[in-house]
Amino acid sequence: MLDIKRIRENKDEVNELLKRKGDYDITYLLDLDTKRRNMITEVEEKKAEQNRVSKLIPAYKKEKKDVKEILSEMKILSEEIKILDDELRQIDDEVKRLLLETPNTPNPDVAVGKDENDNVELRKWGVPRDFEFEIKPHWDLGTDLNILDFERAAKITGARFSMFIGKGAKLERAIINFMLSVHTEEDKYIEVSTPFMVNRDSMTGTGQLPKFEDDAFKMLDKDLFLIPTAEVPVTNYYRDEILDEDQLPISYTAYSPCFRKEAGSAGRDTRGLIRNHQFDKVELVKFAHPDKSNEEHDKLTSDAEKILQVLGLPYRVIELCTGDMTFSSAKTYDIEVWMPSYGRYVEISSCSNFEDYQARRANIRFRDKETQKTRYVHTLNGSGLAVGRTFAAIIENYQQVDGSVLIPEALVPFMGGLSVISK
RNA sequence: GGAAGCGUAUCGAAGUGGUCAUAACGGGACUGACUCGAAAUCAGUUGAACCCUCACGGGUUCCGUGGGUUCGAAUCCCACCGCUUCCGCCA
Numbered sequence: 001m002l003d004i005k006r007i008r009e010n011k012d013e014v015n016e017l018l019k020r021k022g023d024y025d026i027t028y029l030l031d032l033d034t035k036r037r038n039m040i041t042e043v044e045e046k047k048a049e050q051n052r053v054s055k056l057i058p059a060y061k062k063e064k065k066d067v068k069e070i071l072s073e074m075k076i077l078s079e080e081i082k083i084l085d086d087e088l089r090q091i092d093d094e095v096k097r098l099l100l101e102t103p104n105t106p107n108p109d110v111a112v113g114k115d116e117n118d119n120v121e122l123r124k125w126g127v128p129r130d131f132e133f134e135i136k137p138h139w140d141l142g143t144d145l146n147i148l149d150f151e152r153a154a155k156i157t158g159a160r161f162s163m164f165i166g167k168g169a170k171l172e173r174a175i176i177n178f179m180l181s182v183h184t185e186e187d188k189y190i191e192v193s194t195p196f197m198v199n200r201d202s203m204t205g206t207g208q209l210p211k212f213e214d215d216a217f218k219m220l221d222k223d224l225f226l227i228p229t230a231e232v233p234v235t236n237y238y239r240d241e242i243l244d245e246d247q248l249p250i251s252y253t254a255y256s257p258c259f260r261k262e263a264g265s266a267g268r269d270t271r272g273l274i275r276n277h278q279f280d281k282v283e284l285v286k287f288a289h290p291d292k293s294n295e296e297h298d299k300l301t302s303d304a305e306k307i308l309q310v311l312g313l314p315y316r317v318i319e320l321c322t323g324d325m326t327f328s329s330a331k332t333y334d335i336e337v338w339m340p341s342y343g344r345y346v347e348i349s350s351c352s353n354f355e356d357y358q359a360r361r362a363n364i365r366f367r368d369k370e371t372q373k374t375r376y377v378h379t380l381n382g383s384g385l386a387v388g389r390t391f392a393a394i395i396e397n398y399q400q401v402d403g404s405v406l407i408p409e410a411l412v413p414f415m416g417g418l419s420v421i422s423k
Numbered sequence: 424g425g426a427a428g429c430g431u432a433u434c435g436a437a438g439u440g441g442u443c444a445u446a447a448c449g450g451g452a453c454u455g456a457c458u459c460g461a462a463a464u465c466a467g468u469u470g471a472a473c474c475c476u477c478a479c480g481g482g483u484u485c486c487g488u489g490g491g492u493u494c495g496a497a498u499c500c501c502a503c504c505g506c507u508u509c510c511g512c513c514a
Contacts, residue, residue, distance in 0.1 A: 040474050044483045051483090054495050058441050067494085074494035242433070242471090244452090365471095367433085372453075374471075 001099045017105035020322035029098045043084040104357035106322040107331040113321025126314030128338045133401040137341030138392040139272035160277045174414035179282040189253035194233035197224040202236040205362030207328035226259035230283035231381045243366040250287040273388040280387035286380040293378035297353040304349045304384040311408045314338040330355040337393045351382030
């Protein structure tokens with residue numbers, strides 16, 4: 001969340017930045033804030049009086065003074081305080097709620113725009129292959145090779161679920177292992193394996209709640225949610241903690257399944273692996289020093305890009321404009337892989353710098369060595385990469401005229417030496 | 424699922440109705456002394472958030488969470504959450 005002091009002291013600037021993201025206004029929030037502070041002053045004066053007199057009472061009793069009158073006065077004061085405290089709590093809750101529903105301000109350097117049409121292409125890598133035959137989309141390729149089964153997945157569970165069969169299941173596992181190996185061995189991320197269900201505080205810490213509860217799968221008899229991304233458990237790992245400055249940056253990578261309701265995308269990408277309710281992802285998460293987070297953001301993005309380079313999959317990197325960024329992000333780079341069946345680039349990774357927005361929500365701080373004061377860390381994350389979409393991109397880009405699929409060289413060792421999947 | 428115990432600031436931990444909550448005691452961290460330097464030793468410093476104030480400074484809250492009793496709660500009562508141990512069950 002945003003710092004209420006920053007909003008108070010830089011009202012116009014914050015308002016202007018928020019408008020770049022969408023239709024947000026902080027006027028009401030600031031009015032409530034003023035009211036809240038006035039009430040705090042009032043109730044704290046009464047509490048100071050209560051504390052002062054309470055300290056005198058034992059001494060009076062010792063001197064055998066009659067304290068009856070004082071006690072009855074204190075009772076009245078105590079009741080006044082209780083009433084004010086109740087009112088104050090309501091205002092507090094409202095201020096908190098408004099703050100939690102206010103998005104992060106975009107980094108001032110980010111291109112101002114309304115939607116994905118205003119995103120900025122930063123760079124391209126690789127050249128999409130020229131096919132001399134009619135290509136198959138991955139859902140047909142996979143079904144024909146008997147490595148994917150969407151029909152039975154729909155029978156077992158429903159639409160937007162998939163099953164990986166035989167070499168397909170092995171390829172999925174190989175992709176996960178390959179990504180984790182690169183990130184842990186070359187890029188020095190620490191691998192973690194997390195719970196796939198999280199509580200309300202965790203979902204609030206990273207920004208999924210309270211605003212986007214409809215997007216998450218929730219348990220019926222417990223206040224727990226299936227994770228929409230490993231970002232949630234991994235970022236919340238340090239919730240309510242104070243880290244040492246020397247520890248930063250801390251980099252984690254985690255494999256996890258991700259569960260999303262995909263509310264509001266009915267009819268889009270209905271076939272194949274592109275938009276499922278459950279998909280696998282290898283995630284990268286960093287806790288960075290605030291002065292270094294932009295560098296770390298660039299590094300994290302290139303760590304994700306490297307996976308596509310080694311797999312030989314053409315991609316481009318775009319910077320999301322202010323209007324297309326997610327709620328919690330200050331700056332986001334999307335990596336899009338070339339998907340032959342779509343005839344265009346498709347998002348395969350989203351790398352964001354949240355600056356102190358999540359850290360403030362989740363209360364993740366570090367102690368500044370010089371001043372010995374606490375400061376909020378900057379949190380970052382990105383997919384490194386989405387496994388289902390990587391699977392789809394591999395089989396589509398590496399398909400051959402006979403319907404078989406070549407395994408990218410880097411994956412062959414993870415496939416037990418297998419270099420082609422055919423019927 | 425049954426039984427018992429526990430939850431105190433960076434960590435361990437004492438505190439069982441008041442004037443010992445900046446919270447004893449210990450560790451850690453930081454500063455200084457000693458040293459060529461380090462270790463050891465000695466001395467000192469060291470919680471967070473919020474409100475008022477240009478500032479100096481003053482004040483409030485926080486003992487797992489939420490309620491209750493009381494003039495006053497870490498302490499008494501109720502509910503919930505989490506952890507540990509034993510039993511049962513299970514991978």
